[in-house]
Structure formats: C-alpha cells, structure tokens
Amino acid sequence: MTHRILVVNPNSSQHITDALHRSVAVQQDGGIAVDCATLAEGPPGISSHTHKAEVVPPLQALIRREEPHTAAFVIACFGDPGLQASREITARPVFGMGECSFYTAMALADQFGVISTTDGSRPRLARYVRELGLAQRFAGSVAVNIPVVELANDPDATLDRLARCGEKLKEMGSQVLITGCAGMAAYREALSERLGIPVVEPALAAVGMAAGVLRSRASAV
Template sequence: MPRPRIMVINPNSNRVVTAGLADALKPLSFADGPEIVCETLAEGPYGIESQADAESVVMPLRRAVAGDNESAAFVIACYSDPGLHVCREATTRPVLGIAECGVLTALTRAETFGVIAIAQRSIRRHMRYLRQMGLMDRLAGERPLDMSVAETASGEGTLAKMITVGRALKEEDGAGAIVMGCAGMARHRKPLEDALGIPVIDPTQAAVTMALGAVQFGAS
C-alpha cells in the first residue's frame, strides 16, 4: 500500500520559501508515516503581502486541491490562510490553514500569544482574522519586522530582527508564546525560541502536525 500523502502548498511563487518549509518539516517525516510533500503555487505572487495578493491565489488554490485525487490532506502554507474555506468546499479531505493552526497551538502553550508579522500592512489583515476566530482577548500584541517575504526567507538579518520584535512582544506586551506570522520564517523557530525563552510556534509545523493526526486517525 502506498503511503498517504500530505500536500503542503506554498501559495507564493518563491521556491526559496518552499525549500525552507521542507527543511522545517523534516522532523515530522517518519518512515512508516504519511509522506509530506511541499509544492509551490506557480500562479502565485512572489510574496503574499497584501489583501490583493491573498485574494489572487484563492481560485488557483481551489483548483489545485480539487484536481488532486491522491493527497490525504492539504495544508495552505501562508499566514493569511487564503482560500481556506473554498478549498474545504472542494474536497472531503482535511484542509488546514497555518494561521488557524498556529494560533490554536499557541493557546495550548500559554495564556496569551504574540505574533511577528512581516510588515505593518499585514497586521490589519491578521486582526480581522483573529476577530473572526473570537480570540482577540488572548492576543497580547502583533508587531512587524517591516521586511518582505523574500527577505525573511533569505535569512539576511532576519533572526536578529525577529529576536528584537519577539522580546518586545514578551517584555512589553506580555506574550507568553510567539507565533511566527509568515511561512518564510520557518527556519528561525528554534534559535528564536532559544533567545526568547518562551514557546515559539512555526504555524506550518503546527498545521502539518494536525494534518498528521487527522490522516493517521482517519486511516485507523
């Protein structure tokens, strides 16, 4: 019997981000567990940094999910969770968004959480989503790096900025856990957690962990 597959879709067209996701997910790959495959959405913008960028990938994501008859579960690897609900309408298999999973995981680790965003203009979009989830009373704060998705993925000075912003969220805003608010930050989770001394959640790892449970229990 072939191993079940979890398809992780990077909705931007930056393959460096996709490679970073694959590296971050290696600890979740088990010889007898589901296969984890990371793919790049070729039609996507180079980085999803605005509402227009997020809206532009909704239907391409739906087509990707609807046309995939092999994967047992899907993860949309963008912190805006673009197309999450229309993709869920397109299949009976689990579709998970990394923002939703990342925040819910943070709530299991601390009373309050903070979010590191890539840019100031991303925060309004994230806040709308948290209000829809009914979680604003658990949010300590959200602060931006003021970088692009490509810059966060390249690693040039990213970790130092994330530590500075993370310390402000912890010490000034009272965050008990930190959620990294962009899939391109994946490679920085462990060193950031070591520097801050509080749980740091990579939302893609959180979503794939949930997908693993859904697939394994669904097959048992």
C-alpha cells in the same frame, strides 16, 4: 498505508516551497508522507486581499487534481488564503497555516503574540484573529519590517531584530510567539532559546495538526 499531506505554497516562489519542504519534512514518517507544491499561477508573494482572491481558482484546480492521491491539504501562507473556498470543493480536510499556528500556540500557553513582517499586515491579522473568535488569547503583534528576502542575508542581525520584537511581545503579555512568515522559520529554535518561551512555526504547526488528525482516523479502538 501511507497518508499523504500536500502542503501548497499559494505563491509562485519555488525557493519558498523548497524551504517549506526542508522544514516540514520532519513531520513525515512511515505512516505520513509530506509533499510540497508551488502554485505556479500564484503571485510571487501574498500581501493583500486582492492576492488572496486571485489564488483561489488555481488553488482549487490544484486541489482537484491532487485530491485522488492526497489525504489532507495544508495551505502554507500565514493569511490562510482560499481556506474556506478550498473546503467547499473537497471532502479532504484542509488546514490553514495561520489558524493552526494560533491553535498550537494556545495549546502551549494562554496569550500568544505574533512577529509580523510589516506594520501594514497587522490590522489584517487583528481582524482575522477576531473573525476566528480568538481575540481574548491574542496579546498583539509587532512587525520586524525587514523585507522577507533580506531575512536570510545577515542571520545575526536578523535574529537580533526578531528577538527585540519578541521582547516587546513578552512585555505585551505574550507567553508564546508565532513567527508570521516562512522566512523566519530558520530562527525558530534560536529565538525560543533567546527569549525563554516557546516559538511556533506555522507551517510545522499546520502539518503537525494535519498529521495528528490523519493518524487519529487510522485508530481502530
């Protein structure tokens, strides 16, 4: 039997969903199928508490529709919008991409750092890390401050900037990094080689953990 993981992009940008799909496809195999869906009713991007609340009703509707043929859900936005509310309406496990990236990083090293998109998002991140009770493992965040759409325009310059953020995070004690935005996913491997420490891509981390949990449930010792 195949277990289906549905990765929900809670914003309405189909190209992000497409990128997500190319990225997370590696997590599927005979036993696990990974699909990606766009939340058509979501905002183009999610960068506020307002957005985080707005996506909840359509996200819940989508989860209710998909639940009969889905084994686990992944909410593919670094701020984990709607995670608690989604868990209230389905018995299927729901994984948050932000949360799972923290745990995966923590399984690789003691102190994790995050490359944030903007300085404006950093206090929200720090508060979320505290809400999760993980502050003692969090070395801090550094913002790249490039608009997400520009991340793809000049790959070499972008990699340089990401690497500079990474160097600062290493000085701050980070032993593993997390790329805090789907647009940075393409740089994961190059960044890890350049910096000499692991780099965790949140969507892959979340789908990886979801797949691990689903396979575990298939275990009949």
